[in-house]
Every structure is written in C-alpha cells, then in structure tokens.
Amino acid sequence: MAKGALSPRVAKHGPVPGFTPGYLPLSEGWMSTPELDGLRAEAWRQTRNGRFHALELGVWKGLATSALTLASPLVICVDTFTGTPGEPCEGTDTFLDFTRNMRSLDRHNFVVLRTTTDDALLELLGTPGIGTILVDADHATAQVARDLRGAWRLLETDGTMFVDDAEKPGPKAALRAFAPDDLEQVSYVTPKLAALRKR
Ligand SMILES: C[S@@+](CC[C@H](N)C(=O)[O-])C[C@H]1O[C@@H](n2cnc3c(N)ncnc32)[C@H](O)[C@@H]1O
Numbered sequence: 001m002a003k004g005a006l007s008p009r010v011a012k013h014g015p016v017p018g019f020t021p022g023y024l025p026l027s028e029g030w031m032s033t034p035e036l037d038g039l040r041a042e043a044w045r046q047t048r049n050g051r052f053h054a055l056e057l058g059v060w061k062g063l064a065t066s067a068l069t070l071a072s073p074l075v076i077c078v079d080t081f082t083g084t085p086g087e088p089c090e091g092t093d094t095f096l097d098f099t100r101n102m103r104s105l106d107r108h109n110f111v112v113l114r115t116t117t118d119d120a121l122l123e124l125l126g127t128p129g130i131g132t133i134l135v136d137a138d139h140a141t142a143q144v145a146r147d148l149r150g151a152w153r154l155l156e157t158d159g160t161m162f163v164d165d166a167e168k169p170g171p172k173a174a175l176r177a178f179a180p181d182d183l184e185q186v187s188y189v190t191p192k193l194a195a196l197r198k199r
Pocket of ligand 1: 062117137138
C-alpha cells in the first residue's frame with residue numbers, strides 16, 4: 001500500500017460515525033467526557049513541562065488514546081487485543097478498530113503500538129521519562145498491582161499515573177496496597193478514575 005494511503009478497512013468504512021476532531025465517540029469505550037478531559041489536561045500540563053511521552057496500558061479501541069494524543073506528542077500503547085477474562089476482545093477486529101480510529105482522527109503518527117502484554121512492555125521500557133500513564137488493562141488485583149509497580153518506575157517526578165475502574169474490587173485492592181515513598185497524593189477525576197502524583 002502506498003505511504004499515507006488509507007487502509008482498505010478505513011477506505012471501506014470511512015471515519016467512525018460521530019467522529020469529532022476531539023475525542024472518539026464515547027460508544028468506543030468506557031470513559032466519560034470529564035474523564036477524557038482530565039487525562040487530556042494532565043497530559044497537556046506534562047507536555048508543557050517538557051515531558052512528552054505518555055503510556056497507556058490497555059487501549060481497546062482507543063477512546064482514552066484519543067484524549068492523550070490531543071496533548072502528548074508520543075503515546076506508547078500496549079494491548080494484547082485478546083481482552084480480559086469475562087470481557088473478551090474481538091481479536092483482530094479490535095486491533096483494526098484501534099488503528100482505524102487513530103487514522104480517522106489523523107493521530108496515528110502520535111502513537112506507538114505494541115501488541116503484547118503489559119508485563120512484556122514494562123520490562124522493555126527501562127528508565128523513567130514518562131509524564132502521564134494510564135493503567136487500564138487486566139483488572140485482576142495481582143495484575144493491576146504489577147502494572148502499578150512497573151509503570152510507576154517509568155514515571156517522571158511530578159508525573160501522574162491514572163488508574164481506571166478504581167472503584168472495582170481488583171483495582172481498588174491494588175490501589176489500597178500501593179504506597180511507594182514517592183507517592184505525593186492520590187486524587188480522583190471521578191470516583192472511577194484515580195490520579196496518583198509522583199513526588
Ligand atoms: C478496559 S479496556 C481498555 C480501555 C481503554 N483504555 C479505553 O479507555 O478505551 C482493557 C484492554 O486491556 C487489554 N488487556 C487485558 N489484559 C492485558 C494484558 N495483560 N496486557 C495488555 N493488554 C491487556 C484488553 O485486550 C483490553 O483491550
């Protein structure tokens with residue numbers, strides 16, 4: 001396919017219905033507008049302060065990514081696209097929807113996507129340098145706990161790590177147990193979206 005050409009899928013289906021230049025339609029995920037606004041505002045604060053990288057663990061079809069890419073020049077994304085127990089993905093279709101959505105927003109150049117596990121990606125990324133992180137993959141307590149520890153290591157001083165579904169049992173338990181020395185404060189964009197600031 002020629003460089004810059006639309007994939008056959010995008011060409012066939014066109015932009016996502018309800019497309020706006022801002023966020024994807026809310027039907028593409030589980031974030032509310034205030035939550036997307038919160039992600040975007042913090043990512044923008046980080047970018048203004050010279051921290052240009054964001055990281056999203058678990059992207060699904062890219063709704064939160066559509067907010068992060070409005071403010072961060074580079075969003076590192078990871079997803080197995082196999083879903084979580086009880087919430088299976090549509091496999092290849094979800095992968096195609098993510099890439100199609102990024103392209104329909106013209107933000108595909110703001111995203112680096114690894115189709116692997118969160119564990120594998122966190123091991124790959126070595127040093128801090130990330131200003132904004134969203135933890136939103138497998139919501140089992142043990143996995144969220146691993147994601148919190150692994151991602152925190154990569155977060156810059158004064159960076160913010162968001163945790164979605166913070167009111168659900170798995171993330172809630174993992175958050176309660178997470179207390180690194182350099183945790184400045186925990187606040188909530190909404191009861192569902194926690195924001196952990198690093199000292
Ligand atoms: C709740 S959805 C993410 C929603 C997305 N952040 C948004 O705002 O639209 C969870 C995603 O995490 C992915 N996932 C689950 N377990 C994972 C793992 N261990 N590693 C990477 N991705 C995983 C699933 O495939 C699914 O797409």
